[in-house]
Amino acid sequence: MLAFALRRLAQSAGVLFVMSLLVFVGVYAIGNPVDILINPQADQAEIARATAALGLDQPLWRQYWNFLSGALTGDLGRSFVANVPAVHLILDRMPATVELALTAMVIAIVLGIPLGLLAGLKPESWVGKTIMAGSILGFSLPTFWVGLMLIMIFSVHLGWLPTTGRGPTVEVLGLHVSVLTWDGIRHILLPATNLALFKLSLLIRLTRAGTREALSQDYVRFARAKGLSMRRVVAVHVLKNIMIPIVTVVGLEFGSVIAFAIVTETIFAWPGMGKLLIDSINTLDRPVIVAYLLIIVFLFVLLNLIVDFTYTLLDPRVRLSGARS
Amino acid sequence: MHRNCLLALALAASALTASAADLVVGMGADVTSMDPHVLNAAPNNSIAEQVFGTLVNRDPRQRLEPGLAESWRVVDETTWEFKLRRGVKFHDGSDFTAEDVAYTVERPATLKGVPGGFTVFTRAIVEKIIVDPHTIRFKTAKPYPNMPIDMSLLPILSKKAAQNATSADFDSGKAAIGAGPYRLVRFTKGDRIELARNEAYWGPKSAWDRVTFRLLTNDASRLAALLAGDVHLIEVIPPQDFAKVKANKDLNVFTISSNRMIFFHLDSGRDKTPFVFDKSGKPVEKNPFKDVRVRRALSKAINRQAIVDRVMEGLAIPAGQFVPEGFFGYVPTLKAESYDPDGARKLLAEAGYPDGFTLTLHGPNNRYVNDEQVVQAVAQMLARVGIATRVETLPFSVYMTRARKYDFSAALLGWGVSTGEASYPLGSLIATVDAKKGMGPFNWSQYSNQKMDALLEQALATVDNPKREKLLQEATEMALRDHAVIPLHYQVNTWAARKGYVYTPRTDERTFAHAARPQ
Numbered sequence: 001m002l003a004f005a006l007r008r009l010a011q012s013a014g015v016l017f018v019m020s021l022l023v024f025v026g027v028y029a030i031g032n033p034v035d036i037l038i039n040p041q042a043d044q045a046e047i048a049r050a051t052a053a054l055g056l057d058q059p060l061w062r063q064y065w066n067f068l069s070g071a072l073t074g075d076l077g078r079s080f081v082a083n084v085p086a087v088h089l090i091l092d093r094m095p096a097t098v099e100l101a102l103t104a105m106v107i108a109i110v111l112g113i114p115l116g117l118l119a120g121l122k123p124e125s126w127v128g129k130t131i132m133a134g135s136i137l138g139f140s141l142p143t144f145w146v147g148l149m150l151i152m153i154f155s156v157h158l159g160w161l162p163t164t165g166r167g168p169t170v171e172v173l174g175l176h177v178s179v180l181t182w183d184g185i186r187h188i189l190l191p192a193t194n195l196a197l198f199k200l201s202l203l204i205r206l207t208r209a210g211t212r213e214a215l216s217q218d219y220v221r222f223a224r225a226k227g228l229s230m231r232r233v234v235a236v237h238v239l240k241n242i243m244i245p246i247v248t249v250v251g252l253e254f255g256s257v258i259a260f261a262i263v264t265e266t267i268f269a270w271p272g273m274g275k276l277l278i279d280s281i282n283t284l285d286r287p288v289i290v291a292y293l294l295i296i297v298f299l300f301v302l303l304n305l306i307v308d309f310t311y312t313l314l315d316p317r318v319r320l321s322g323a324r325s
Numbered sequence: 326m327h328r329n330c331l332l333a334l335a336l337a338a339s340a341l342t343a344s345a346a347d348l349v350v351g352m353g354a355d356v357t358s359m360d361p362h363v364l365n366a367a368p369n370n371s372i373a374e375q376v377f378g379t380l381v382n383r384d385p386r387q388r389l390e391p392g393l394a395e396s397w398r399v400v401d402e403t404t405w406e407f408k409l410r411r412g413v414k415f416h417d418g419s420d421f422t423a424e425d426v427a428y429t430v431e432r433p434a435t436l437k438g439v440p441g442g443f444t445v446f447t448r449a450i451v452e453k454i455i456v457d458p459h460t461i462r463f464k465t466a467k468p469y470p471n472m473p474i475d476m477s478l479l480p481i482l483s484k485k486a487a488q489n490a491t492s493a494d495f496d497s498g499k500a501a502i503g504a505g506p507y508r509l510v511r512f513t514k515g516d517r518i519e520l521a522r523n524e525a526y527w528g529p530k531s532a533w534d535r536v537t538f539r540l541l542t543n544d545a546s547r548l549a550a551l552l553a554g555d556v557h558l559i560e561v562i563p564p565q566d567f568a569k570v571k572a573n574k575d576l577n578v579f580t581i582s583s584n585r586m587i588f589f590h591l592d593s594g595r596d597k598t599p600f601v602f603d604k605s606g607k608p609v610e611k612n613p614f615k616d617v618r619v620r621r622a623l624s625k626a627i628n629r630q631a632i633v634d635r636v637m638e639g640l641a642i643p644a645g646q647f648v649p650e651g652f653f654g655y656v657p658t659l660k661a662e663s664y665d666p667d668g669a670r671k672l673l674a675e676a677g678y679p680d681g682f683t684l685t686l687h688g689p690n691n692r693y694v695n696d697e698q699v700v701q702a703v704a705q706m707l708a709r710v711g712i713a714t715r716v717e718t719l720p721f722s723v724y725m726t727r728a729r730k731y732d733f734s735a736a737l738l739g740w741g742v743s744t745g746e747a748s749y750p751l752g753s754l755i756a757t758v759d760a761k762k763g764m765g766p767f768n769w770s771q772y773s774n775q776k777m778d779a780l781l782e783q784a785l786a787t788v789d790n791p792k793r794e795k796l797l798q799e800a801t802e803m804a805l806r807d808h809a810v811i812p813l814h815y816q817v818n819t820w821a822a823r824k825g826y827v828y829t830p831r832t833d834e835r836t837f838a839h840a841a842r843p844q
Contacts, residue, residue, distance in 0.1 A: 031726035039365035039442035040753065041743065043763030046448075050440045081357040081364050082514070083439045083492035093515060148545050155553045163550040164541060166516060269541045269550075271516030279355045279515070279542070282691075284722050 005305070012301040019297050020071065023290045024064050032056065033080055033284035054080055067290070076294065077287030079280075086291040090273055094295075095175050096166055097265070097272030101257040103179060103188055104195035109250065112200045116207025117234065123212065131204060138201030147194045147267040154190060162187050164269035191268040195261055199253050206249055210242030217241075243314050251307035255300045348533040348826070348838055351541040351550050351559035359501045359512050360492035361480035362433045365442030367741075370478070371835045372518055372538065377480035377503030380407055380426065381473050385831045385840070386651055387584065387745030389473050393421065393481055393504060393527075397473055399788050400462060405472045409459040414525045415483040416508040423461040427453045428484035430463075439492075446475035468786045470793055474744045480505075506531050506839045516540060520838065529839075536838040548821075551576070557826045560836040562819040564638045564694055570821050577844075581830035582642050582649045583818040585741040586750075587693055589686070589703070589811040591620055592734045594771025600685040600734035604713065613682060614734070614770075620808035622672035623735075626710040627703055628664040633814055636698045641814035646801055647742065647750035649815045649832070653790075654747025654797035659805060661812065669710040681711030687728070688737035690718035694816055700737055703813070728769050736769050739816070743833065747797040751781050755809040772809045 027033075034051045042050070051057045055066065070077060079086050119131040155163040167187035169176035178184030214220060215238065223233045262274035269275070273292060280288040354368040361373035382392035394407040413421040430450055433443035449472070452464035463472060483502045490500030501509040506528065507520035518538040522531050539556060541547035544563040548570070550556045562570050562578070571578050591614040592598040598612040613619045629643035643661035648654055673681060684707065688700035697718045704714040719727070728736050740750050757773040758765035764778070765771075777800050784796035805812070820828045820836070829840040 031722045031724075032729075034440065035725040035729055036722050037364065037366075037440035037442075039445065040740065040767065041365070041445045041749065042442055043445070043753075043766045044760035045763055046442070046445055047766065049444065050442065053436075053438055054440060055438075078438055079357075080440055081366075082496075083358060083360060083363045083436075084496065088493075089514065148549070151546065151549045151553075155555075156549055159553065163553045163555045164546050165539060165555075266543050267546050269516070269539065269543065269546055271513060271540075275515050275542075279357075282722065283357075 004308075008301070008305055012298065015301065016294055016297055020067070020290055020294055021064070023293050024067065024286070025060070027284060027286045027289055028060055031284055033286060036282075036284050037080060067287075076291040079288050080285045081280075081283050086287040087295075089276065089288060090292055090295055093271060093273045093276050095177070096270060097258055097261055097274060099177060099179060100188065100192055100195060100261055100264070100270055100272060101254065103192035104199065104257055104261075105250065105254055107192055107196040108199035108203055111196075112203025113207050113246070116204040117211055117239070119204060120208040120211025120215070121234065123208070128208075132208070135201035135204040138197045138204075141197075143194060143198065143263045144267060146197060147191070147264060150190045150194055151267070161190055164267075166271055191264050191270050194268070195257060195264045199257065202249065202253065203246065206246055207242065210245060211238055214238045214241050240314070244311065247310050247314065248307055251303050251310070252300075255296075255303045258299060259296045346532065346534040348536045348558065348841060349556040350536065350538045350836060350838065350841075351547040351556040352538050352836060353542060353544070353547060353559070353561040355515065355540055355542055356512075356518060356538070357514075358492055358496060359498070359509060359518075360495035361482070362436055362441060362443045363439045363492055365440075365445075367834055370480070371837070373480040374505065374835070375507050375520065375837055375839070376501060376505045376509050377482060378505035379477050379480060380409075381477035383477050383745065383833060385581070385829050387832050389477055389745075392477070393426075394476070397476075402468045402788060403465045405463045405465070405469070406456070407461050407463075407476070409461065410527055411459055413504050413527045415486070415504050416502045416523060416525075417483070417486060418525075419483060419485055419502075420458075421481075421483070421504050422458040423455040424458070425484045426461050426481060427455060428488065429479065429482045432482065432487070433479075443479060446479045449475070468788050470785070470788045470790075471744065471746075471748070474746065478743065507536060510535070531839045532842045533838055538836075538838075551821055551823065554823060558820060558822040558828055558836070558841055560818075560820050560834075562821050564640050567638050567640060567819065575824050577822045577824060577827065579820040579822070579828045579830040580640070580817050581832055583741070583816040583834060584649065584652070584743065584745065584832045585693070585739050585816045585834070586644050586647055586649070587641075587696075587699065587737065587739045587813045587816065588644070589623075589813065590733075590736045590738055590754075590769040591623065591808075591811060592731070592770060593620065593809075594773055595731075598734040599732065600687070602683040604680055604683060606683065609682060613676065613678060616676045617807055618672045618676040619678065620811070622669040622676070622710065623707065623712075624662045624808055624811045625665040625672070626669040626712070627662070627706050627811070627813065629661050629814060630664065631706075632699060632702050636695055636702050637814065637816075640694065640817040640819060642817065644812040644814050646747075646805055646812060647740065647754070648745075648747050652742065652745055652747070654794055654801060656798045656802050659802055661814075666706075666710050673711060678711075681713065683713045683715070684735060685715045685717055685733075686735045686737070687724070687733040688716075688718045689721040689724045692721040692724075693737075693739040696737060696739075699813065729767075731769060731771065733769065738767070738769070740767075741834065745833075747801055748781065748784055748793075751777075751797070751800055751804065752785070755804050756781055770810060772804075774804060774807060774809065777803045777807075777809075 038047050076086050079089050115131050119128040122128045151163050154161045167178045167184035169178045170180045223237050265272045265274040277292050356368045356372050379392050380394040382390050384390050395410045397407045400406050430447045433447050449465045449469045450463045451466050454462040486500050486502035494500035496512050498509045506526045508523050510519040510521050512518050520536045547559050551559045593614040601609050603609050633641045645661040646659045686700050686704050688696055690697040700716050704716045707714040753767045755772050756764040757778050758768050780796050780800040784793050787793040818834050822828055825844045827842055827844050
């Protein structure tokens with residue numbers, strides 16, 4: 001177990017290194033941040049001064065070297081446009097995104113697994129068919145459009161929920177949380193639903209397929225023959241057996257929900273990391289882009305690790321060893 | 326029972342008055358810092374000017390008026406004197422004096438690791454002389470007529486609050502102590518800026534107790550927030566929705582010509598140009614844009630009114646020079662080129678291109694209002710006079726870097742004249758490129774006209790206003806009769822508000838809470 005964890009960490013360090021190099025070169029290839037950040041009233045001397053001030057006058061390898069030596073001491077650089085450490089900027093915005101992602105995941109799980117089970121148990125009924133048809137919509141409609149439609153219907157026409165933004169936050173253990181107040185919940189409902197829609201459809205389909213497969217397995221037939229109630233068969237035997245793929249997907253998708261909440265955050269003006277990334281790309285704020293992607297890579301590595309450990313809890317046959325990674 | 330009723334009534338009344346005196350504004354672009362000298366970008370400056378204030382204010386049409394300075398004058402050719410307003414207090418109650426001004430003027434050059442951009446306003450000053458606590462003199466190396474304009478763009482800090490502060494201290498509000506009409510209550514990055522009225526403000530009292538600027542950068546969401554009543558006022562109405570917003574009885578619309586002119590730079594300085602080919606696709610021998618007849622032909626081929634009506638949904642004004650009417654240096658006789666495709670064909674034939682040539686137009690696709698569509702419309706118009714035109718549009722971040730390397734033959738650019746006068750666009754856009762003199766940093770045409778340069782240089786050293794204006798007009802006319810660039814249109818700035826809220830539109834694209842008032 002320990003060997004496994006250590007090996008994973010070593011691999012992650014390698015991934016982080018490669019990632020930082022890619023992003024660095026990538027941003028360099030897009031354009032020169034000074035060209036975006038400089039005020040039009042600047043002349044050549046002022047442009048040269050700003051270039052030097054941001055360290056962009058040095059050759060790329062030296063810029064990267066400076067970044068790397070900073071990174072090893074935990075300093076990922078300062079945002080060009082905010083003049084505060086990039087990591088602070090991201091960590092400041094992270095709770096909002098994590099809160100949104102968690103809420104979306106909860107919506108997806110709480111609705112997705114029961115609906116998927118239902119569709120799997122009664123595939124030919126109209127309920128099952130409606131659920132499946134709904135999941136196709138959830139898959140195929142673009143997040144962007146659905147988000148705007150949600151705003152138009154529930155905020156502009158019905159006036160039930162606020163259009164955009166995050167509600168008032170309450171500080172819990174140093175973190176700002178908005179789901180603890182009614183106003184906060186009203187604010188998060190639309191963006192979280194918007195973000196959950198795709199994952200919800202995914203979970204419905206996954207659960208349904210798993211359920212259908214499990215129902216035809218010998219252990220289910222045996223359990224039924226033994227005289228167990230259908231309720232018990234589904235709740236204990238089917239559900240537990242289809243959980244492995246679901247946990248994998250939930251774990252990995254949680255990462256992608258955090259990393260790619262960008263569209264939802266932009267439409268709903270949700271002050272999370274995704275919006276920060278978009279703004280930073282527009283201003284070529286390289287330190288923030290690099291730091292953001294490094295944090296996301298780290299997050300994925302961590303989630304993979306958690307998923308692996310969860311397997312062992314769900315299925316005793318899975319053993320983590322140095323060889324399996 | 327009665328008492329309860331009264332209490333409830335009183336509460337209801339107070340709730341009403343509180344909400345009636347609050348303003349929520351939807352901003353269209355991100356504000357990155359509360360430190361006013363970190364990044365010279367319009368959204369940051371807009372907030373900074375409301376919190377900190379400037380020595381000189383700009384009226385809605387960018388004419389200068391007294392701000393923290395009551396008056397200013399030229400002492401001699403190289404000395405400006407600013408008389409500071411007496412009795413002005415910063416938000417923390419301390420006095421505003423010449424020390425604070427001297428400190429502010431020094432600060433931009435001392436900031437490390439930031440793009441900044443405020444040294445352009447301070448570096449002409451070679452010496453600061455504090456005559457008395459309410460009089461300060463700036464010495465310059467040579468005559469410098471634009472000093473009051475520069476001072477209208479530099480937010481003034483309190484020395485006491487700012488001198489040992491980091492940018493993070495400004496964000497937290499600790500160092501964001503100014504003398505503007507509002508004080509900073511809270512800055513939530515990427516989300517909102519909350520301000521409260523500065524009760525001790527020297528000027529007219531703002532109508533709003535509290536103001537919230539929400540950062541709603543997505544056009545559709547910003548408009549939805551207004552429609553739902555979540556915000557009272559938004560800037561930048563998406564042009565495709567303008568007609569609908571205008572027809573909506575619950576909303577008021579406010580517009581004004583902006584100071585931003587959209588135009589094409591034509592690569593006229595070089596013998597070879599990268600994106601012009603003959604009809605068979607081979608590079609041309611000589612650069613056609615060196616010939617003024619070809620440049621004039623392109624200008625005549627463009628139907629500006631059609632672009633304004635169809636592409637810009639009426640939210641633009643055809644342009645014939647860098648500054649719109651009413652700005653310092655505007656030439657009344659210089660009108661937008663009229664549409665004349667036959668004349669264009671004739672000129673092309675005269676210049677030796679009876680069959681035209683092949684050209685690629687470049688432009689950004691996320692910077693100006695409908696920028697990509699404008700480039701496409703121009704391409705179609707050029708095709709009609711025989712210039713086979715391709716279009717390539719790029720995100721601004723990519724576009725700008727390539728354009729500054731002179732990578733294009735015809736490149737779209739928009740220029741907001743933040744100074745409100747003509748020397749700035751002339752110097753940045755068409756003066757001969759000269760890094761030593763700081764001229765032509767954005768002259769992507771590499772246009773060069775010695776006579777124009779001389780006129781401009783003379784204007785920049787002439788402190789006398791009428792004389793300077795005449796020189797600028799002469800320079801403008803000389804350059805534009807020579808088609809140094811191809812002007813297209815001035816953008817129109819737009820605001821929309823809920824019924825009951827009025828906004829005084831501004832040419833400088835600023836959204837100021839004190840420019841809004843209840844109806």
